[in-house]
Amino acid sequence: EAGVTQFPSHSVIEKGQTVTLRCDPISGHDNLYWYRRVMGKEIKFLLHFVKESKQDESGMPNNRFLAERTGGTYSTLKVQPAELEDSGVYFCASSQDGQELETQYFGPGTRLLVL
C-alpha cells in the first residue's frame, strides 16, 4: 500500500511568488492534515480536513495560505504571495478515521525556500 506522497519534494521561489504544494493521502483515509516546521522551530499544525471539509483550520497563519481538498482525495496548499518567513518543511499526514485510536501517517514533506 502506498504511503502519503507529497509534491514537490523541494521548491525554491522568490518572495512574492506563488507556490502550490500537493499531498496525496493513503487511499481510503478520510482525514488529512497539514503541518509545517519552520527552521529551528517545532512542527506546527496548520489544518485538518475530514473528506473535503475543513474540520480545523486554527493553525493557518494568515490569509496568504489557502488549502483545498476537492473531492475528498488529494489536497493542495497554496501560498500566495510567499514571504521569507514561509520557508520551512511542509508535512502532510493522513489517518483512516477520526476515532480516538487514530494514528497519523506522514509524508516525506516539501522543503520550501523563499528567497
Add this chain to the structure above:
Amino acid sequence: AQKVTQAQTEISVVEKEDVTLDCVYETRDTTYYLFWYKQPPSGELVFLIRRNSFDEQNEISGRYSWNFQKSTSSFNFTITASQVVDSAVYFCALRNSWGKLQFGAGTQVVVTP
C-alpha cells in the same frame, strides 16, 4: 493548553550504547494520546508508537522501549544497544481525543561507529 517539552536538543552516543530520550507533557484533558515519531535523514516522519492515557503499561519493541508515567507526565523513549541507523531526529507528540498533534521540538540522536 497542551505542551510537549523535549529538553534534550542533541544526544551523541557511540554505537552499542543505550540512549534515553525525555518527553514531558502538559494537558488538562483526562483522555489523551502520546506518540513518538522518528525523522531519519531522508526527511519523512515515521510513526513508532502510540500510548493512551489510560494505559500506563510500558512497552518494548525490539531495541526500543517506552516508559509512560502519568505521575510525572513523562513518556520517555529508550534505544538499547544503539546502531548507526538509529541516527535521526525523534519527536514526541500529544493529542487529545481527536485531531491535531502537538509536537515537541525534537531530539537529534547521533550514533557514531
